[in-house]
Amino acid sequence: MPVTVATLLGSASLELTLHTPDARVDRAVSWVHVSELADPTPFLEGGELLLTTGLALTPEGTGEYVRRLAAAGVVGLGLGTGLSHAAVPAELVAAADEHGLAVLEVPRQTPFIALSRTVSSALAAEEYAAVTRTSTVQRELTRAAVAPGAPGTVVDRLARHLGGWALLVDAAGTPLEAAPPAARGRAGGLTAAVDRLRTARPPAGAALTQPGETVLLQSLGTGSRVRGFLAVGRPGPFSAGDRHVVNAAALLLTLRLEQSRALDSGTAALRAAILQLLLAGQTAAAGPVVAALGERLPGEPVQALAVLGTAEQRAAAVDVAADAAAHVREPVLSAELDDALLVLVSADGPLAGRLAVLPERVPGAVLGTAAPVPWDRLADGVRQARQAAGHGRAAGAPVTAFADLAGRGLAALLDRDATAAFAEAALAPLVAADRAGPGDLVESLRTWLAAHGQWEPAAARLGVHRHTLRKRIGRAGELLGRDLDSPGVRAELWLALHPPTQ
Incomplete structure (x- = not known):
């Protein structure tokens, strides 16, 4: 618990007396400062307990002195009696009552250093407790990250620790995990902030202050590729310790997502081999291999989509395609073929339409689409998709359908x-x-x-x-x-x- 004026009043050894009973005494004390200046406010940051013997206090200047202290955010004024003043001046109490400033009488036998030590010890204990709590939570998050059910468990533990909500979304902004479940509804309101953060190299963060709530948003990923976003919100501001916890959770989730990326890399060659089987017309042979991966082949007719771009852009397109497929619960097969990424989907489902906006999610990538074909004509569809993507890249068009090439004329x-x-x-x-x-x-x-x-x-x-x-x-x-x-x-x-x- 933070040290307050009430904490100091409760310490019998200090023998302090409160002369302003209506003033707040529950405000946290950030530090103890001693000054005999007529105006010490230029040296204050707010939250201090100011101690003075009143050398600079005069009856006519007391009101302005108290007003400045209250405006500077001082939480209390301790007047040492028995030196410059035998008792606390009545005009000081009146001015303090007017501005809501707590005035404490510090008796002659209580040295100012005793108050400084008390506050310093309390602040140190509070900081140690915060570090201990943070360390404990980080260990809990680490255990959750390696346990079955992660990253959902990490998101749940994080929300419970913060006393708020937590939301994990993929690179496309689709919710993956939320705690409590109702936090999924927050995704729509974060779209603009996620789009802005997507343009920055990960990891990057942003703080969104709303009435009665603070939201922290962090991108997850390494290098230039964003793997997802973590959003957390709670009433009021985040303490330094809580920010450390959020950063730790973001790091753990990034590691978890990167582990899945490594697994994707391990199966990339297998997917490429599956694509070669399908191009050779060996659909029956490819089916069991796809099933061994826990997946299904798209239903006929099949539509081929070709993505051109850098290796990072093609890798990001794999994530976008997988996330879109999971959202509509449709099978998808993504595999590299030379310098292009081929994405195969069912032409009769909604997935093909959702992937038409892929270049918006992966800036710089170019998409070419082919006409629907049966499996035994997949080679034609792949050729058409690659040709459409190639012409789209040459023309500066992010999305090009093979059917559109004829309408542009031969010269195009x-x-x-x-x-x-x-x-x-x-x-x-x-x-x-x-x-x-x-x-x-x-x-x-x-x-x-x-x-x-x-x-x-x-x-x-x-x-x-x-x-x-x-x-x-x-x-x-x-x-x-x-x-x-x-x-x-x-x-x-x-x-x-x-x-x-x-």
Whole structure:
């Protein structure tokens, strides 16, 4: 228990007398300070018991002296009598009553050092007790972290120690454990704070002060990857000891989550092998292996999703996919394939739709989705998903569906620089001839191709006779060394004349 003015009054050896019975005496004393200054407040922090013999006290200045002490947060004023003052001045008591400041009479036989020792010993005992309590709780949390049922047990012990609530959410913000269970409802109100903290390198923390409650939020993880978040709340502020307990719980939960990550790494090769079996059409052989992992294959039709990004981003995407699957109670298979993460889900369930927002949860990752396919056509679906993701990355689009590639046109699928180089080389003979002559070959070829090789419409658009156009196109064919009646050659020249601009 903290030492208070009442604690000192209860010590018979100090022989203190309270002259302001209406003043509060239950406020904690942070320290004892002795000063004979007329204004000692610049040297105070609040919470002190100020001791003085009253050398600077004057009848006319007493009111202002007490007002300043009360404004500075002094919890009590001890006046040593028998030196400057034979008794406590009445004007001091009146001013103290007005401002609610406790005034104690310290008799001549009680040295100020006795009060300092009493408060110092009490503070030391309180600090030792807090350290002991913190150490005890940390040991309990450690035992809970290695026991079956963790991390739920850790969250429960933490909430009970703090006399509040505790909530553990995954990297996507979905509640994993809560104590009491009603604390799950707190997740929605923490979304904005979690999103802000997600951008910081873990571990990072934030304190949210609300009316009648303080909430501490900490990210869990190592390196640049956030594994989850721990939120705890309780009425009033957190003591230093309680903050240490929260930090210890966050560390233990991080270790627990990282252990599961190590287990995930150990099964990554197995998952990749399962994917290879499925791509080879060996669905019957892959099924028992998946069952041995305690999982199920997604139901047909299957939708393949490809995630491109750094190793950390792909690892975070595995967590997001697993959390989303657990939320909707659907099977999911995630496995690495070369430089991409493949996520296989059932096309008929809600999981595919939930994963469409994966790049929002894993900033920087790119997602490509394929059309639903049966298991025996999985290789087609995986190819489509990877192609969609690749084109999305090139275009700066976080999510791209394979079906959308056709709607963008052929030019959108081509590399701009490579196509521009091809066009420059393919049309170079015509450009050179136009510079040296009338300058009508390139435009004539473009107009003729746009008219599907029909002479009359093309000649009319150019404002020339069809024989003139025939002569120009014949000349273009000679310079290019290509057969302009070939559909393939016409397609190449059309592309050269209309390169992508973005």
